Structure formats: structure tokens, C-alpha cells
Amino acid sequence: MKSIYSDDSLALHTDLYQINMAETYWADGIHNRKAIFELYFRKLPFGNGYAVFAGLERMLEYLRNFKFSESDLAYLQQEVGYKEDFINYLRDIRFTGDMYSMLEGELVFGNEPIVRIEAPLVEAQLIETALLNIVNYQTLIATKASRIKHVAGEETVMEFGTRRAQEMDAAIWGTRAAIIGGFDSTSNVRAGKLFDLPVAGTHAHSLVQSYRSDYEAFHAYARRHKDCVFLVDTYDTLKSGVPMAIKVAKELGDKINFIGVRLDSGDIAFLSKEARRMLDEAGFPEAKIVVSNDLDEYTMLNLRAQNARVDLWGIGTKIITAYDQPALGAVYKIVSIEDENGVMQDTIKISANAEKVTTPGHKKVYRIIDRENGKAEGDYICMHDEDPSSEERLKMFHPVHTFISKFVTNFEAKNLHEKVIANGEVVYESPTVEEMKQYAFANLDQLWDEYKRSLNPEAYPVDLSQKCWDNKMRNIEEVKEMVQRTVDEIEGA
Ligand SMILES: Nc1ncnc2c1ncn2[C@@H]1O[C@H](COP(=O)(O)OP(=O)(O)OP(=O)(O)O)[C@@H](O)[C@H]1O
Ligand SMILES: O=P(O)(O)OC[C@H]1O[C@H](OP(=O)(O)OP(=O)(O)O)[C@H](O)[C@@H]1O
Ligand SMILES: O=C(O)c1cccnc1
Numbered sequence: 001m002k003s004i005y006s007d008d009s010l011a012l013h014t015d016l017y018q019i020n021m022a023e024t025y026w027a028d029g030i031h032n033r034k035a036i037f038e039l040y041f042r043k044l045p046f047g048n049g050y051a052v053f054a055g056l057e058r059m060l061e062y063l064r065n066f067k068f069s070e071s072d073l074a075y076l077q078q079e080v081g082y083k084e085d086f087i088n089y090l091r092d093i094r095f096t097g098d099m100y101s102m103l104e105g106e107l108v109f110g111n112e113p114i115v116r117i118e119a120p121l122v123e124a125q126l127i128e129t130a131l132l133n134i135v136n137y138q139t140l141i142a143t144k145a146s147r148i149k150h151v152a153g154e155e156t157v158m159e160f161g162t163r164r165a166q167e168m169d170a171a172i173w174g175t176r177a178a179i180i181g182g183f184d185s186t187s188n189v190r191a192g193k194l195f196d197l198p199v200a201g202t203h204a205h206s207l208v209q210s211y212r213s214d215y216e217a218f219h220a221y222a223r224r225h226k227d228c229v230f231l232v233d234t235y236d237t238l239k240s241g242v243p244m245a246i247k248v249a250k251e252l253g254d255k256i257n258f259i260g261v262r263l264d265s266g267d268i269a270f271l272s273k274e275a276r277r278m279l280d281e282a283g284f285p286e287a288k289i290v291v292s293n294d295l296d297e298y299t300m301l302n303l304r305a306q307n308a309r310v311d312l313w314g315i316g317t318k319i320i321t322a323y324d325q326p327a328l329g330a331v332y333k334i335v336s337i338e339d340e341n342g343v344m345q346d347t348i349k350i351s352a353n354a355e356k357v358t359t360p361g362h363k364k365v366y367r368i369i370d371r372e373n374g375k376a377e378g379d380y381i382c383m384h385d386e387d388p389s390s391e392e393r394l395k396m397f398h399p400v401h402t403f404i405s406k407f408v409t410n411f412e413a414k415n416l417h418e419k420v421i422a423n424g425e426v427v428y429e430s431p432t433v434e435e436m437k438q439y440a441f442a443n444l445d446q447l448w449d450e451y452k453r454s455l456n457p458e459a460y461p462v463d464l465s466q467k468c469w470d471n472k473m474r475n476i477e478e479v480k481e482m483v484q485r486t487v488d489e490i491e492g493a
Contacts, residue, residue: 007069010062012076014129019076022122023086031122033338036362038113039131041330042355045143045322049457050107050447052146052440053114054177055138056420057104057430062130064426066095066123095123099421104430105180105439106416107447108139109462111355111399112365112379114330116417121337128332137170138177140328144319145181146440147454151300156312158200159186160292161320174320180436183319195433202262202290202314208234214244222248222256229290232261232275242275246282260288260311268293269306276309288312296323297454333358348475354400360475363468366413368394369446376446377408378461379416382468388413396463 025031044051068076068090077087097119108114114135117124149157159178165171175191185200186192192199203221208231211217218230230248232241242261249258261279263271268291279287291303292314300313317323335358339345346360362384368377378396380388388394389412397405420428431439450458464472 005069005071007071009065009067009069009072010130011066011068011126012072013133014126016080018126018129019080019082021125022090023082025122025125026086026089032120034344035117035119035121035124035334035338036336036344037117037119037124037128037332037334038363039115039117039135039330039332040111040113041136041139041328042110043329044110045140045325045328046147046454047456048143048147048454049451049460050109050143050146050444051139051328052142052181053102053106053108053135053139054104054142054180054436055135056101058134058138058173059099059101059115059131060420060426060428060430062134063095063099063127063421063424066093066127068093093123093126094424095127095421096120096424097123097421098419098423100417101420102416103418103436103439105142105436105443107440107443109379109460111359112381112462113363113417114139116363118362124334132330132332134173136328136330138173138180139330140322140325141174141177141319142181142440143328144322145178145183146444147297148300148313148315148319149182150452150454151297151304152313155310156184157182158290158312158314159183159188159319160201160314160316162188162316164317165320171320176433178319179433180440182437182440183315187314197433202229203231205231205234205264207231214240215247218244218248219251222252225256227257227259229259229288230261231264233263233265233271237263237266237271238274238278242278246278246284249284249287250282258284258287260284260290262290262292262314264292268310269303269308272303272309273307290314292316294318301454335360336362346471346475348472348479350476350479357472357476359399359464359468359472361468361471365416367416367446368396368408369412369414370408371410371412374446375448376460377406377411378463380413380463380465382465383471386465386467388465395466396461397469398461399464399469402469 073087073091076082097117100116102108102114159175162171165174171188172191175186175188176195179197185198187201189199191197208214208217211220222228230245232245245261261275272289275289288311289309290312291310294317295313295315296318334347336344336346348360349358351357363381364384366380366388368380370377382388394408451460
């Protein structure tokens with residue numbers, strides 16, 4: 001790696017093509033036209049029925065500080081080959097637009113805008129890659145965490161993943177996302193410091209191996225640590241580990257808080273039941289059993305089915321790497337652009353795949369909540385000048401299979417977007433991570449159980465208003481006519 005630049009910035013944390021497009025807009029004089037972009041994913045991860053949004057705080061930090069540094073500019077000019085006039089233009093670029101976003105801990109579904117950016121075209125374009133990078137990872141991890149916590153219920157879930165994470169940033173931000181999704185603590189001390197998260201941990205096999213005996217190791221640990229969880233599987237869980245943990249706990253009595261034991265290998269169902277029996281018989285019915293070893297929601301469910309006696313779960317690799325689905329496919333699409341007369345014109349991307357056709361225009365997204373039972377009926381995407389609250393009887397219909405429809409009455413329409421940046425100024429103060437987690441729990445309470453089950457959940461409705469749907473159809477027709485004119489011109493030439 002080249003020397004560490006003292007003025008390294010995140011503005012270059014982008015794909016080259018964004019800068020190439022920025023140069024095109026600038027050279028053509030359309031760079032300051034107002035544009036609206038939306039960030040959303042199409043398909044929920046892990047086959048889950050919902051996702052938990054995370055990443056806003058980092059996006060705000062990134063946009064607040066967006067600026068090419070002198071070493072960035074020198075690199076772009078000398079190594080990549082951009083001309084000086086464009087470099088000089090880039091020097092003064094900042095994010096001056098507006099940002100509307102869901103809040104961290106919000107439940108989010110396919111094809112609904114999580115974030116809306118309204119900004120000069122060039123700015124909105126340059127930030128795409130970083131925003132997607134942030135949201136795709138953090139939302140993925142928060143969602144996986146929510147699935148795991150859903151299985152754990154009241155039992156404690158500890159995040160142990162740092163050593164297996166895709167490098168250091170992923171460990172830090174992934175841990176934070178895991179807590180938003182419902183985890184109780186992390187073993188990553190820096191994440192604890194940076195985000196004010198509860199930190200927790202036990203000890204490793206190396207401690208026991210260093211003392212060459214369970215008894216000596218537990219005793220040494222207990223001399224310096226009041227709260228003790230002893231790792232009991234280094235040599236022989238039932239013949240040495242658990243008996244020595246009990247022996248040390250009895251010897252030291254009130255001098256320590258004997259929290260319990262950790263199992264990290266072997267048959268967790270069998271060993272946890274045996275360990276439970278031994279602890280109970282020794283007079284430690286309150287002692288907890290912590291388990292770890294490549295766990296996730298599937299092994300947890302399976303262990304439950306075997307009546308494993310587990311109080312706390314330590315989860316590493318499978319949460320921090322989102323092991324069974326390594327990426328969320330969120331995209332960032334332009335939906336409206338100012339024309340030469342200063343009028344906003346909707347814009348659409350056509351695809352043979354109906355799900356991939358973008359929904360044009362300046363839109364808003366509401367959660368429709370039944371006032372009688374407090375449950376979410378679905379999400380409703382409408383044009384920015386529509387207000388579903390004013391409707392007595394709201395028609396909701398599937399945006400592709402339009403014959404699937406229903407009417408809702410006596411509902412509350414909750415606007416899911418908050419204005420978090422106004423004219424480049426961050427106008428939103430992030431709550432604590434704990435508050436984000438509580439917000440996610442409260443949102444889950446609004447969701448029917450059918451959408452929350454981890455296997456084959458029902459599809460939660462994300463519907464378009466009639467006006468939004470009509471607008472989309474009109475845009476499709478316009479594009480078809482435009483393509484036909486092009487074909488005619490070519491054939492006529
Ligand atoms: N009773 C069980 N039912 C289902 N899965 C289990 C059970 N007990 C353990 N597992 C899981 O099985 C996987 C493999 O465990 P296994 O016992 O083969 O390896 P191990 O004992 O951890 O070996 P190592 O000593 O190398 O760590 C782990 O993901 C573990 O969580
Ligand atoms: O299994 P995970 O879900 O990824 O959780 C983290 C793992 O990290 C540790 O193992 P490691 O072998 O790295 O070290 P240790 O067992 O010697 O502590 C710990 O014992 C867990 O098994
Ligand atoms: O504290 C622990 O037990 C721990 C921490 C990180 C990874 N594995 C275990």
C-alpha cells in the first residue's frame with residue numbers, strides 16, 4: 001500500500017464510472033439539474049419476510065464530509081488522467097442536496113424506497129456507490145441478526161464475529177448492525193467504545209492450554225475477574241471442564257459471580273443437558289450455559305427441538321459474514337430529472353422482467369396501519385402530492401398482479417421517510433443504537449406473525465397508488481413510442 005495519506009477522504013470510495021459520468025454532466029452543463037434518486041432492494045435476503053434497515057448514521061457522516069481532498073485530486077489528475085478544469089470543478093464539490101430516509105431499525109420490504117436523494121445531478125451520482133455499500137452490508141447484517149434473535153426470544157445473544165469478519169470495518173459496522181437487529185452485546189471492544197454498545201465475553205482455550213489444566217486456568221481467571229464464565233471443552237467437557245468449573249465456584253464462593261460455563265464443541269444438545277444436570281446437582285441452578293460454535297438460526301432451532309439447555313448464545317461467523325447470503329442487492333435508481341426549462345420530468349428504466357422496471361417519479365412511502373389492531377396492512381407508495389390519510393377507503397393493489405387488491409378503512413398512514421439532510425445540512429440527530437433496536441422491536445410488534453416466520457413467510461404487500469401506477473404505465477408507453485420513433489428513423493435512413 002502507498003503511504004497513508006494524511007488527507008485521505010471517502011469521496012474516492014466510488015466506482016470510476018461515477019466520476020466519468022460526473023465529468024460528462026459537467027462538460028455538458030447539465031450537472032446542476034435537480035435529480036431524484038431512490039435507493040431500494042428488490043428481493044428480501046435469507047428468504048425472510050422483512051429486512052431491518054441499518055446504515056443511516058454512516059451515510060449522514062459520509063455526506064456531511066463529502067469532499068475530494070488534495071491528494072484525491074492529485075491522484076485523479078496525475079494517475080487517472082482527468083483534465084485540470086474538471087479537477088478544479090471537483091475541488092469545490094460538496095453535497096448540497098436533500099436526503100429523505102427511513103430510520104435505522106425500520107422494517108423494510110422489496111421495491112420500496114429506503115432513501116430518496118434530491119440533489120444536483122452530479123452530486124446525486126457521485127454518492128451512489130458509497131450509499132449502496134453502506135446500506136447493503138448493514139441492512140443485511142441487521143436482518144440476519146433479527147432472524148437469529150427471533151429464534152432466541154428472551155435468551156441472550158452475543159456477537160462474537162470480529163475474527164471472521166470481512167476485515168475491520170465490516171466487524172465494527174456489522175456489530176453495530178447486529179445490535180440494531182436485536183443482539184444483546186458484542187465482544188468487539190472498539191465497537192463498544194465507538195457506539196456505546198454493551199460488551200461481553202468469556203475466555204478462550206488458550207487460557208486453559210497456557211495453564212495446562214482447567215482447574216488452574218479457572219482459578220487464575222477468577223482471581224482477577226469477578227464475573228466468571230468458564231470455557232469447559234478444552235480437554236473433556238463432562239469429565240474435567242464442568243467438574244473443575246464447579247470446584248472453583250465452590251472454593252471461591254462469594255468472591256466471584258459464577259455466571260456459568262461455555263460449551264464450544266461436541267454435541268451441544270447432549271452436553272448442555274448433562275452440564276445442566278451437573279450444575280443443578282452441585283447447587284448452582286442459577287448458573288447459565290453459554291454455547292458457541294458456528295451457530296445460526298437454523299442450528300439454534302434444531303438445538304431447541306432437541307431440548308438443549310441453553311441460556312446464552314455466542315454467534316460469530318454466521319452473523320458477521322451473513323454466511324448464507326453474502327450480499328443484499330439494493331440499487332440506486334434515478335426517477336426524475338429537471339429538463340432545460342426547469343421542469344421535473346419522470347424517467348423510467350424498462351426491463352423484460354416486470355419486477356425490474358423502475359417506478360418513475362417523485363414518490364412517498366407510507367405504512368398503512370389498522371387502527372383497531374395496530375397491525376401493518378401493507379406499505380403504500382404514492383406520488384409526492386398524494387395523501388393516503390385523506391382517503392376514507394384506500395384501495396391497495398399488487399403492483400404487478402393488479403387483480404390482487406383490497407380496500408382498507410380505519411387506518412393510520414405513517415410516512416416512513418424523514419428529512420435528514422436539508423440543503424446539505426444534516427438536520428437529524430441519530431438516536432442511540434439501543435433506541436434503534438427498541439424501534440426495530442416495536443416495528444416487529446406491528447407485523448403479523450405470518451410475515452415474521454423464518455421459513456416461507458407470507459409476502460408483505462408493497463403496493464402502488466392508482467396515480468403512481470398510471471404514471472408508470474404512461475412512462476412505459478412514452479418509452480415504447482420513443483423506441484419506435486428511433487426504429488422508424490433508422491429504417492427510413
Ligand atoms: N446436537 C446438535 N445438533 C445439531 N447441530 C449441532 C449439535 N451439536 C453441535 N452442533 C453443530 O454442529 C456443527 C459441527 O460441530 P462438531 O461437533 O462437528 O464440531 P466440533 O466439535 O466443534 O469440532 P471442533 O472441535 O473442531 O470445533 C457446529 O455448527 C455445531 O454448532
Ligand atoms: O463459531 P463462531 O460462531 O464463529 O463464534 C466465534 C468462535 O470463535 C472462537 O473460536 P476460535 O476457534 O477462533 O477460538 P477459541 O475457540 O480458541 O476461543 C469461539 O470459541 C467461537 O467458536
Ligand atoms: O468471549 C468469548 O467467549 C468469545 C469472543 C470472541 C469469539 N469467541 C468467543
